[in-house]
Amino acid sequence: DAMVIQNPRYQVTQFGKPVTLSCSQTLNHNVMYWYQQKSSQAPKLLFHYYDKDFNNEADTPDNFQSRRPNTSFCFLDIRSPGLGDAAMYLCATSQIAGETQYFGPGTRLLVL
Amino acid sequence: SQQGEEDPQALSIQEGENATMNCSYKTSINNLQWYRQNSGRGLVHLILIRSNEREKHSGRLRVTLDTSKKSSSLLITASRAADTASYFCATESNFGNEKLTFGTGTRLTIIP
Numbered sequence: 001d002a003m004v005i006q007n008p009r010y011q012v013t014q015f016g017k018p019v020t021l022s023c024s025q026t027l028n029h030n031v032m033y034w035y036q037q038k039s040s041q042a043p044k045l046l047f048h049y050y051d052k053d054f055n056n057e058a059d060t061p062d063n064f065q066s067r068r069p070n071t072s073f074c075f076l077d078i079r080s081p082g083l084g085d086a087a088m089y090l091c092a093t094s095q096i097a098g099e100t101q102y103f104g105p106g107t108r109l110l111v112l
Numbered sequence: 113s114q115q116g117e118e119d120p121q122a123l124s125i126q127e128g129e130n131a132t133m134n135c136s137y138k139t140s141i142n143n144l145q146w147y148r149q150n151s152g153r154g155l156v157h158l159i160l161i162r163s164n165e166r167e168k169h170s171g172r173l174r175v176t177l178d179t180s181k182k183s184s185s186l187l188i189t190a191s192r193a194a195d196t197a198s199y200f201c202a203t204e205s206n207f208g209n210e211k212l213t214f215g216t217g218t219r220l221t222i223i224p
Contacts, residue, residue, distance in 0.1 A: 004154075031210070042200060042214040043155070050210060090154055097210030098142060101202075103154035 003027070006091050006104035013081050014112050021076040021107045023091030031097045032074045034066060035090040037106075043090055049074065050097055078109075086111045116201055116215030124221040131188045133218040135201030136181075142204045144177055145212065146186050149198045158186075158199075163206070188220075196222045 005024045013019040023032065030051050035043035047056045049068045063085070065077040078085055088108050092101040116137040125131055135144070143162045147155040161168045161177045161184070168175045174187040188195055198219050202212040 006154075033211070040217075040219075042216050044214075045211055048211060055210070088152075092155075098204035098212065100145065100157045100160055101147075101155075101212065102157065103147075105154045106152075108152070 004091055004093055004102050004104035006089075006107050008107060009105060010108050010110070012110045012112060013078075015083065016080045019078050019081055019109065021078075021089050021091075021109070023074045023076070023104055024072050025093045025102075026072070027093055027095070027102060028071060029093035029095045029102070030071075031094045032068060033092040033094075033101065034074070034076050035092065037088045037090055046076070048097075081109070081111045083111050085109065116203060116213065118199075118201060118215040118218045120218060121216070122219040122221070124223060125191060127191060127193055127222050127224050129191055131191050131195070131220055131222075133186045133199055133220070135184045135186070135215050137184075137201070137203045137213075137215070138182065139203070139205045139207070141179070142206045144175075144184050145202045145204075146173075146175060146184075147200045147202060147214075149200065149217075151197075155200065191220075191222045193222050193224050196220060 033048040034046045037043045046060045067075045088106045090106045091104045094101045119134045145160045146158040149155045159170050172189045177184045198217045200217045201215040
């Protein structure tokens with residue numbers, strides 16, 4: 001089945017230790033998104049790729065970076081995680097930007 | 113913030129009853145979407161309604177859109193325990209910015 005896969009599902013890291021979250025898709029969609037979701041809140045868009053074009057949200061901290069080496073994969077790098085970065089990180093894809101998004105199961109990040 | 117507001121924040125009903133959730137937004141839109149999120153999981157797309165549509169159905173779901181009031185409602189008929197989840201509306205503005213803005217969500221609990 002075509003899907004969006006996120007690894008790992010749970011990630012524990014230490015304060016200040018770089019961490020990378022990964023997302024892959026078999027849908028062959030052009031657009032990939034990274035969201036941060038804190039408890040009982042709405043998903044907050046961090047950035048998105050339209051094909052290879054990177055679009056950063058104005059309020060996304062510089063601590064967050066992303067890479068999309070090919071259509072199928074996208075990575076979220078947190079260079080120096082702080083306690084406030086503990087959250088669920090959601091990857092999503094869409095064939096047409098602004099239309100239906102398909103989400104992965106998320107990676108829950110814990111920062112110690 | 114252009115984030116939408118959902119009402120109520122939480123709703124508990126008996127199994128078999130109908131559940132209605134409301135969403136208000138601030139900007140002119142191309143489309144409005146509803147998503148479901150089970151606890152600790154990714155979001156699942158439910159339905160998309162375009163700005164020139166007033167009502168849409170999908171199974172037990174009915175969505176209405178009133179662009180003059182900048183509001184939408186999601187009705188779930190004959191609720192089931194499996195409908196227990198958080199429900200988010202999301203809008204694509206007509207500024208052509210290729211992304212969705214999510215509302216604050218409604219936490220729905222179906223009591224068996």
